[in-house]
Amino acid sequence: MDLDEATAIATAGGDGSRWPTKLPVRDRLAILLDPGSFVEDGLLANIRAKGLSADGVVTGVGAIEGRPVAVIAHDFTVKAGSWGALTCEKQIRILERADRDLLPVIYLVDSAGGRLTDQMGFFPGRRGASRIFHLQVALSGRVPQICCLHGPSAAGGAYMPAFTDWVGMVEGNASMYLASPRVAEMVTGEKATLEEMGGAHLHAEISGSADAVFAEDWEVIGAARLLFTYLPSDWRQTPTPVEPVEPERRGWEGLIPSDPSASYDVDEVILRLIDAGSFFEIKPDWAPEMVTGFARLGGRVIGIVANQPAVRSGAIFVDTADKAARFITLCDAFNVPLVFLHDVPGFMVGTVVERAGIIRHGAKMVAAMASAEVPKFSVVLRKSYAAGFYAMCAPGFEPRATLALPTATIGTMSPQASVNAVYAGKIQEIADPGERAVFVAEKAAEQAAEVDLLRMASDLVVDAVVTPEALRAELIARMAAAEGWTRSEKRRHHMVSPV
DSSP states (O other), X not given: OOHHHHHHHHHHOSOOTTOTTSOXXXXXXXXXXXXXXXXXXXXXXXXXXXXXXXXXXXXXXXXXXXXXXXXXXXXXTTGGGOBOHHHHHHHHHHHHHHHHHTOOEEEEEEEOOBOGGGHHXXXXXXXXXHHHHXXXXXXXXXXXXXXXXXXXXEGGGGHHXXXXXXXXXXXXXXXXXXXXXXXHHHHHOOOOOHHHHHBHHIIIIIIOOOSEEESSHHHHHHHHHHHHTTSOSSTTSOOOOOOOOOOSOOOOTTTSOSSTTOOOOHHHHHHHHSOTTOOEEESTTSSTTEEEEEEEEXXXXXXXXXXXXXXXXXXXXXXXXXXXXXXXXXXXXXXXXXXXXXXXXXXXXXXXXXXXXXXXXXXXXXXXXXXXXXXXXEEXXXXXXXXXXXXXTXXXXXXXXXXXXXXXXXXXXXXXXXXXXXXXXXXXXXXXXHXXXXXXXXXXXXXXXXXXXXXXXXXXXXXXXXXXXXXXXXXXXXXXXXXXXXXXXOOSSOOOOOO
């Protein structure tokens, strides 16, 4: 075999005809990277072994819109993209380079996991899979790590997507699981399909391990390229601003109901605040009672954390808290200011959520929010009650500003609920229904006066009361005023986070 033949074999990979819905690995790279920018490492790895072109993984450095990135791309046509000794070595080397040169890493994952015929190569040693995960953790928060999951990510290899900042999965092809349905049945007796065990919708809607589901390979790669535009190349930089664009929606009349229990779609509020076409939602199908995502406000990148009254009244559940904590941490890692949009009745209560650890998970959200040093801006749209007010960045957590719409109410609970809690005995003693209703109404009015918005402004709980029409301009001006923000000097190793 001469060099030209070896190069041709390594470049060609294997036979992908069994997977007609999948793009070949080099076609995926062509969509991901700027034309002519890719410089490959280790093309001839394991070339002397039959059927192991490039040892099942393509690694190297390319560019996305002129910005350098490191790439790991599994070749599903070569032993199903499984990991052997040299597969691991190639991935380790490119991650070491990313660590040294602060390169963002894009993962195009399509791997059956460890190559069981080469266990000593991928499993126990210093240059095996454990080293890959160690490097991913070392890179976390220093450079963006973005994963497009095109096929399986099995067994220990499932942790590769898990350590990244964003995971997009291709419907029908992508899966993540620690054990295949066959192995799980052998161990536990449980019977499940691949989709039930680790399919795209399972992880995007139930487990929260994925961020979004896409129909085709090219779509998830396009989303990864778009997401990258919202992030800096490393933790020392800030996202690049662009020319501002006016919002795509206008008109606020009737959008936010005065009745605090009435439903509305907070997405409509967001679309009236942000630059048109700029919202990139994160985990839209998991814990949808909280909306999180990147956007641009006057050309600047921001992160949005918003309660969604249209889903479960916008209350905070276990998964809600985890979703918010994860996104807040991501924004803080890469210097993205945060805007919190409150319309929250509080944390969910009851035995179900207590057994699920609502206090612990809620503490995780509060800890992430309190630890974030990026500029934070808090906007009370309608109501913000109880510990939900705290978790959505109350004044005590040092937002740059707490703003309120004229419709806003802040308190431990709604006036009606407060009356029923404080005067429960008295209410029961009143036999006449009419008299009882008058008593409740009078006491509710007293409670409402106690948390009146003008009093909140007078006591400096809120920094400004802003009309909906003026809110975008107010946020843009305050964002500009915070432009020169800096982080505090390190005061400790790290906090002990609620798990």
